[in-house]
Amino acid sequence: MNIFASYRRIAHIKNGNLIYIDVLVFIISSAFSAILVYATYLVPGRVGTIAGLFFGVAFGMGGIGSAILGWLADQTSITYVFQVCAFLPLIGAVTGFLPNIKQDR
Template identity: 35%
Template sequence: MLFFGGVAGTLTGGRIADRTGAVRTVQAGTALAIPALVALRVAPGPGTALLAAMATGMAINIPFSVLVKLGQDYLPTRPGTAAGVTLGLAVSIGGLAAPGLGAIADTWGIAAVFSVLCLVPLPGLLLAAFLPEIRPTSPRDARHQGRSA
């Protein structure tokens, strides 16, 4: 269900970004992740947990592809670097956090890990508040900026 929610979130995030802008989409998706994670944490039974997993998958994936595109907009002459940094950084931070989450699970149980995960979007939401919205440039403008830089 998390996977299916992720597919829906990726598609939804693109549609929202087309209408409201990339920065607002990142902010909205990150904000939606908090109640979705809380719902997953407090889900009373398997049926509700499956629905909460789908909502969580959707919420955490709304900003995902939009962040890659936003990074490319911020670095128009270096789209590969922007994609590598946005995706690579996300995966690396997740990999670095995994042993800590495992230690929390070993000490306090799985429920404690889900409680900690409810807090993870908060720093992202705070940082997203400072992202400037930029106008997308045409590929021709990006090439011209690259020559003058």
């Protein structure tokens, strides 16, 4: 059995479709390169260091997050994990309310 045959078997999951998940992952990951360019722009003399740190932290946090969410799915259910993940963008929305640290001159 190859990977495409197994993908077709799980493509239609209850209350969802993996194709939509693929599209969402593509949309979310499309900002990665723009964020990386902005991060290297902030520290122009250390482009390689910043890019390496950014990739390391991003993929490291992704691995840790996958492990934690996998453990949570084992303890509860995959539906609960999806409900938890649905609220994660609120963390980004809260950053809009952080105070401006620039001092007026």
